[in-house]
Amino acid sequence: MRGYSGDKDVYLKRLRRIEGQIRGLQRMIDDDEYCIDILTQISAATKALQSVSLGLLDEHLKHCVAEAVAEGGDAAEEKVREASEAIARLVRS
Amino acid sequence: MRGYSGDKDVYLKRLRRIEGQIRGLQRMIDDDEYCIDILTQISAATKALQSVSLGLLDEHLKHCVAEAVAEGGDAAEEKVREASEAIARLVRS
């Protein structure tokens, strides 16, 4: 069980949709579609991926981090450090 | 023919790899893998998508925009405006 397990189907559905967008991008390039239209599609896929990240991170803070903090000790500190590093990677990507 | 047509195979290969990463993310969620590991994978896929964007945009400026500018007239202005809008979408996504 993970923080996101309750919404597993939602996340899988969103990722399948993103997979479809990436396949669509391959078709667009194969068909020599206009660069700007391809860029617009990539922006849409990037936003969709970001939104999956933000959802998972929220669940992670709500469940995994909160539980570790409630239990206290070193594990809590480690969980927060790990979450902060994941946020930094998200912000910088 | 598009600005990116010479590197079509390179872009298709990179997108197929990103498609594989998105499928990998679905497997990770299906297997209840650890949230932070999933976030790390999403950051990697996002960076790979961004890098495809930056490559396509560079080709677009080099070829499509440069040609329109060389020909002059309203088409040139329109191409630059369109490129600026695509850049804004990239920066904000």
Added chain:
Amino acid sequence: MRGYSGDKDVYLKRLRRIEGQIRGLQRMIDDDEYCIDILTQISAATKALQSVSLGLLDEHLKHCVAEAVAEGGDAAEEKVREASEAIARLVRS
């Protein structure tokens, strides 16, 4: 007292440096310096601001959120929700 209070001087020093970068940008524009050099400076100031954000957020999770979670109840949930929204704003800016 806030999560960041122990490092107040560090954050103030970093913000004063960023203020100096913004004043430097005004001088560059006033002196008609080259666009690309100005853009490079803006990227540097943006990264410095982002790094202040990530530091404050880490302190916030470590102190404010962790305390609220340890106390339990609705306040904890509210703190996590608030933090997630702040992260979303950071990622999207």
Added chain:
Amino acid sequence: MRGYSGDKDVYLKRLRRIEGQIRGLQRMIDDDEYCIDILTQISAATKALQSVSLGLLDEHLKHCVAEAVAEGGDAAEEKVREASEAIARLVRS
């Protein structure tokens, strides 16, 4: 003369406003204001900086790059390469 010279006053005014936001952030930290409110202000300043970047880049493409391309030769290629690198820095910051 630069691409942005016609709008110099507009850019200077926007940067002075951003400078004021950065000074406001210092006051907020000095007054121990709430972390999340500070993060909201940093997001606003970051967006304002980004918007200055996008404006300058648009002017740069419209004037400097377009002129170099119209003149042709190696200078044009160099200008496009330089612009693409600046865009990559913006997207990744």
